[in-house]
Amino acid sequence: MSILFKNVFFNYKFAKQDIKALENINLEFKKSTISVILGETGSGKSTLLQLASALLLPSSGSVIVEGIDSSLSETSRYEIRKKVGIVFQYPESQFFLDTVFDEITFAPKNYGIKENLKDIVLKIIKELGIDEKLLKESPFNLSGGEKRKVAIASVLSFSPDYIAMDEPFVGLDKTGKNRLVDLILKLKDQGKGCIIVTHYLELLKDIADEVFVLKNGKLISKFEGKIFFELLMNLKRLKFEMPTFWEILEVFMSSDNKLENYIPPEELVELLIDFKKRGA
Numbered sequence: 290m291s292i293l294f295k296n297v298f299f300n301y302k303f304a305k306q307d308i309k310a311l312e313n314i315n316l317e318f319k320k321s322t323i324s325v326i327l328g329e330t331g332s333g334k335s336t337l338l339q340l341a342s343a344l345l346l347p348s349s350g351s352v353i354v355e356g357i358d359s360s361l362s363e364t365s366r367y368e369i370r371k372k373v374g375i376v377f378q379y380p381e382s383q384f385f386l387d388t389v390f391d392e393i394t395f396a397p398k399n400y401g402i403k404e405n406l407k408d409i410v411l412k413i414i415k416e417l418g419i420d421e422k423l424l425k426e427s428p429f430n431l432s433g434g435e436k437r438k439v440a441i442a443s444v445l446s447f448s449p450d451y452i453a454m455d456e457p458f459v460g461l462d463k464t465g466k467n468r469l470v471d472l473i474l475k476l477k478d479q480g481k482g483c484i485i486v487t488h489y490l491e492l493l494k495d496i497a498d499e500v501f502v503l504k505n506g507k508l509i510s511k512f513e514g515k516i517f518f519e520l521l522m523n524l525k526r527l528k529f530e531m532p533t534f535w536e537i538l539e540v541f542m543s544s545d546n547k548l549e550n551y552i553p554p555e556e557l558v559e560l561l562i563d564f565k566k567r568g569a
């Protein structure tokens with residue numbers, strides 16, 4: 290069972306115009322896996338996460354979560370939202386209650402979890418390093434980092450099978466970042482699928498299982514985590530800048546989203562070295 294994207298296209302409607310955000314995406318996110326999504330600004334990362342959690346529906350194609358098609362019905366979307374929790378890129382956009390406690394307990398209450406709520410909350414805030422005193426505060430009055438942690442806590446509290454996090458490290462201090470890395474690894478060990486959009490690649494280099502790269506709404510490559518970070522180290526050694534890297538990936542890899550046609554990442558390093566030698 291997994292989150293499966295099949296030929297997914299997504300357009301936003303804006304001022305009666307269609308804005309293309311995702312194009313023919315085919316991929317699968319699995320449980321017990323840490324999947325990282327990379328891409329330049331506007332490449333479609335946040336849109337992808339919202340499709341995975343049935344907050345958006347494909348314009349065409351399908352998103353199937355644990356066998357449930359998000360386009361089927363309101364009931365199917367409710368079931369998917371229970372299975373896939375999403376931490377938004379801008380935490381304020383998910384807050385709407387008066388206290389941090391209410392915010393963290395809203396989803397579990399909504400999904401019928403009534404017992405030991407206080408214990409669940411205390412355990413999660415300890416793991417994330419949220420001060421217990423903040424439970425009575427308004428989430429809107431917190432600092433950026435604390436807001437981020439509360440947004441994460443309010444998703445962990447209903448224990449979804451998959452946790453999609455959009456830039457979860459932004460605003461966190463060093464301790465907060467390290468705590469979150471440990472937590473992500475723990476979630477994976479508990480069998481959860483973790484889907485993470487981030488620019489803080491360094492933090493995930495030892496734990497990422499796979500890396501997906503988006504460019505202009507297309508999935509241009511997928512790497513095994515270890516191979517991706519080896520490649521990245523080589524790029525640093527060769528003094529490639531990240532934007533150049535995206536350009537090169539697009540040139541070297543077929544962009545028809547059939548991953549089997551891609552150049553194996555191991556060979557890419559050789560190609561890049563060659564590319565550099567030729568003075569490109």
Ligand SMILES: Nc1ncnc2c1ncn2[C@@H]1O[C@H](COP(=O)(O)OP(=O)(O)OP(=O)(O)O)[C@@H](O)[C@H]1O
Nearest residue numbers: 301303308309310329330331332333334335336337
């Ligand atoms: N609500 C919206 N209405 C219209 N267009 C949108 C909307 N949200 C996103 N878009 C457009 O869809 C495309 C993909 O946006 P998306 O937010 O998914 O990218 P992203 O990779 O998350 O970017 P960032 O790194 O800046 O967060 C962009 O061209 C963006 O301008």
Ligand SMILES: [Mg+2]
Nearest residue numbers: 334335336378
């Ligand atoms: Mg985004």
